[in-house]
Amino acid sequence: MEYDFLEEVARYVGFRDEHARILAELKPSLEPAFDGIVERFYAAIMASPDALAVFTGGLAQIERQKSLLAGWLHGVLSGRYDAEYVRMRARIGRTHVRIKLDQRYVLGGMSLVREGLHDALSAALAREPALAAQLAGTKLALARRAIDKICDIELAIMMQTYAEDYAARTRDIERLATLGQLAGFIGHELRNPLAVMETSLHLLRKRLPEGDEAVTRHTKKLGEQLAMCGSIISSLLELARDRPLERSPVHVRPLIEQALENLILPTGVVLSQEIDPQLPEEARVDAKQLRQLIVNLISNAIDALVATEGARRIVIGAAREGDALLITVDDSGGGIAEDFRARLFQPLATTRQKGLGLGLALCRRIVEKHGGDIRAQPGPLGGARFEARFPGAYAS
Amino acid sequence: MTTPDSPPRALVVDDNRPLAEDLAEILALAGYDVRVFDDPREALARAGDLEFDFALLDVRMPHMDGVALHAELCKGHPRARFILMTAYSEDDRIAEALAAGVRHVLNKPVPLDELLRTMEALRCELRS
Numbered sequence: 284m285e286y287d288f289l290e291e292v293a294r295y296v297g298f299r300d301e302h303a304r305i306l307a308e309l310k311p312s313l314e315p316a317f318d319g320i321v322e323r324f325y326a327a328i329m330a331s332p333d334a335l336a337v338f339t340g341g342l343a344q345i346e347r348q349k350s351l352l353a354g355w356l357h358g359v360l361s362g363r364y365d366a367e368y369v370r371m372r373a374r375i376g377r378t379h380v381r382i383k384l385d386q387r388y389v390l391g392g393m394s395l396v397r398e399g400l401h402d403a404l405s406a407a408l409a410r411e412p413a414l415a416a417q418l419a420g421t422k423l424a425l426a427r428r429a430i431d432k433i434c435d436i437e438l439a440i441m442m443q444t445y446a447e448d449y450a451a452r453t454r455d456i457e458r459l460a461t462l463g464q465l466a467g468f469i470g471h472e473l474r475n476p477l478a479v480m481e482t483s484l485h486l487l488r489k490r491l492p493e494g495d496e497a498v499t500r501h502t503k504k505l506g507e508q509l510a511m512c513g514s515i516i517s518s519l520l521e522l523a524r525d526r527p528l529e530r531s532p533v534h535v536r537p538l539i540e541q542a543l544e545n546l547i548l549p550t551g552v553v554l555s556q557e558i559d560p561q562l563p564e565e566a567r568v569d570a571k572q573l574r575q576l577i578v579n580l581i582s583n584a585i586d587a588l589v590a591t592e593g594a595r596r597i598v599i600g601a602a603r604e605g606d607a608l609l610i611t612v613d614d615s616g617g618g619i620a621e622d623f624r625a626r627l628f629q630p631l632a633t634t635r636q637k638g639l640g641l642g643l644a645l646c647r648r649i650v651e652k653h654g655g656d657i658r659a660q661p662g663p664l665g666g667a668r669f670e671a672r673f674p675g676a677y678a679s
Numbered sequence: 680m681t682t683p684d685s686p687p688r689a690l691v692v693d694d695n696r697p698l699a700e701d702l703a704e705i706l707a708l709a710g711y712d713v714r715v716f717d718d719p720r721e722a723l724a725r726a727g728d729l730e731f732d733f734a735l736l737d738v739r740m741p742h743m744d745g746v747a748l749h750a751e752l753c754k755g756h757p758r759a760r761f762i763l764m765t766a767y768s769e770d771d772r773i774a775e776a777l778a779a780g781v782r783h784v785l786n787k788p789v790p791l792d793e794l795l796r797t798m799e800a801l802r803c804e805l806r807s
Contacts, residue, residue: 467768474766475695478788482701485791489708513788524768 286366292439293364302429307362309404309426312414316403317356321349324395334388339670351375356396359433372437376444377625383656389441397434401427451629459630459644460525467523470516477516481509521645526572528652532565533573535601535608542577543599552588552595554581557611559602566608566676572649573610573673579642580612580669587616587666596664607655608676616666619659627659646671686712687802688730692722692748693737693764702735702789709795719743723751731759732805733798738765738772746776753780760801764789 292298325345328334338344355375358368379389404426408415418426484505491498536558548554581597588595593615600611619627626632628647633640643657646669650657655672662668689711693699696717703715714729716722719740734752736745749761763776766787773784783797 471767474787475698478764478766479695479697479701481788482698482705482791486701486704486708509788520768 286369288443289364289366289369289436289440292436296432296435296439298364298429298432298436301425302432303362303364305422305426305429306360306433308417309407309429310357310360310362312407312411313360313400313403314357316399316406317353320356320396320399320403321352323399324352324392325349327391327395328388331388333385337382337384339382359396359400359437364433364436369440372440373444376441377448379441380444380448381625381658386442386445389445390438393434393438393441396437397431400430400434404430455629455644456648459641459648462630462641463523463525466519470519470523473512473516477509477512480505484509521575525648526569528569528572530567530569530653533568533570534564535562535566535573538570538574539577539599539601542574543581546578546581546585549585549588549595552585552597554597554599557598557600559600562601562603563677566673567678568608568653568673568676569649572652576646576649576671577610577612579646580610580671583642583669584612584614584616584667587614591616591666598664603677604672606675606677606679608673610671610673612669613662613664614666615664618661618665619667624659628657686710687732687798687805688712688714689798690722690729690731690734690736690752691715692719692734692740692745693717694719694740695737698789699737702794705791705795706735706798709798711798719745719748723748726752726755731756733760733762733801735762735764735794738763738769738776739767744772746772746779746781749776749781750779758805760805762794762797762801 325348328338328345338348340347358371361368408418408423484502488502491502539556539558543554546554577599581599584597588597596613596615598611598613600609600613602609602611623632628643629640630644631640632644647657650671650673653673653675655674657669657671659667659669687710689706691699691703691706691713692715693702694717699715699717703713706713711733714725714731716725719736720742723743734749734756736748738745740748745763745765749763753759753761761781762783762785763773763781764785764787765773777784782801785794785797
């Protein structure tokens with residue numbers, strides 16, 4: 284988000300220098316009320332199960348968020364509304380988007396903040412005669428208007444981050460679809476010449492004199508490389524096939540076993556399963572797509588471990604969370620670079636030497652088709668943790 | 680019709696001429712008497728004079744696809760067994776073909792062991 288956006292909104296709501304100045308003047312008098320505003324804000328969240336649900340890090344995360352909110356309140360009254368201010372505010376907005384906080388809670392939260400600041404001003408006026416004298420006459424109205432206007436601007440910035448996220452997602456979906464079409468075209472067109480190469484190799488083998496070791500070695504290599512081309516083409520075609528969702532009762536444990544069967548683990552990589560013993564036997568999901576997601580997440584974890592020294596571990600987990608199936612994949616790799624996190628699930632985004640950067644984009648497509656979401660965060664093994672949620676998997 | 684003494688007869692139709700020829704050669708090496716066409720219209724025009732036990736047809740071909748060709752060919756050869764080959768994801772068309780009696784569908788590149796195994800199994804079926 285650019286500074287232009289702030290300028291435009293400020294102009295629209297009539298926020299001028301005098302408003303900025305008075306907010307900065309009010310700040311010392313309103314600061315004592317910040318803790319109270321933060322507490323009321325989070326009391327409202329605690330009272331709403333849906334809002335609370337996005338704080339997956341539990342109370343520790345909420346404590347962190349409280350101190351961030353207090354810092355944010357300082358920013359609201361800083362009096363400096365420049366490019367740096369927009370950058371910081373947009374970052375907070377993007378955090379809301381990332382943790383999937385519904386926009387109605389942002390609106391509700393801003394309403395509480397606005398009310399809290401007005402109450403804080405009333406309390407300060409009653410408490411500080413000097414302030415009351417300073418704000419006598421029309422200046423009090425200006426102060427109250429400044430609070431309203433800055434809250435409107437804050438809200439506009441937050442809503443803009445949601446709009447930008449929506450636009451980025453739409454772009455990603457279109458990009459994936461275009462890539463899918465291209466992959467499909469290339470994949471299909473390559474299958475025919477590849478078929479000829481395979482049949483010709485087959486015939487060549489039949490006619491070659493036996494016992495020539497070099498000939499055998501080279502034809503074997505040709506065969507292996509052709510098989511590799513075939514498997515690359517199959518992955519391209521998998522991308523091209525945006526299958527509609529077909530939910531059916533799926534036995535999750537055997538499906539995980541099957542998905543792991545064909546994976547080749549590099550030497551030294553230990554893969555273990557942590558499947559909740561209480562996990563109900565059947566989940567209503569799309570079996571093929573869930574298997575694909577597991578294979579992609581594990582492959583991604585394997586790639587993350589390539590450059591890792593020491594213990595190289597991957598843990599795949601499955602648990603029930605409300606009516607959702609939760610699939611987790613943890614690795615002990617280097618984790619996800621902060622600046623890459625926002626692009627992690629975008630098609631063609633990769634930090635790796637190998638691969639196209641489509642695996643995680645496909646994972647997101649699979650989860651979102653199920654109405655769920657996928658997140659990446661620092662995990663318990665020191666690397667990344669991916670969490671894919673499939674809501675409705677255990678709906679009665 | 681095939682007797683235990685005569686070689687089984689196969690028809691290969693694929694507009695990809697090099698592939699059609701290779702497949703014909705592979706089947707000939709496996710003991711089949713093979714006729715090969717790279718134009719489905721020609722295969723259909725000649726079908727009346729031809730006897731065959733198996734037909735290996737490509738799905739996507741110009742002028743007439745393998746599914747339509749199967750529908751025409753099986754009218755005059757009700758006992759013949761049909762196998763389709765495809766390089767494309769044409770799930771709906773494939774489902775139609777299977778419903779119309781096609782016995783097996785192979786993805787390209789054609790897995791040759793699977794092809795020969797399938798033909799052998801169908802051959803046993805014809806004998807019984």
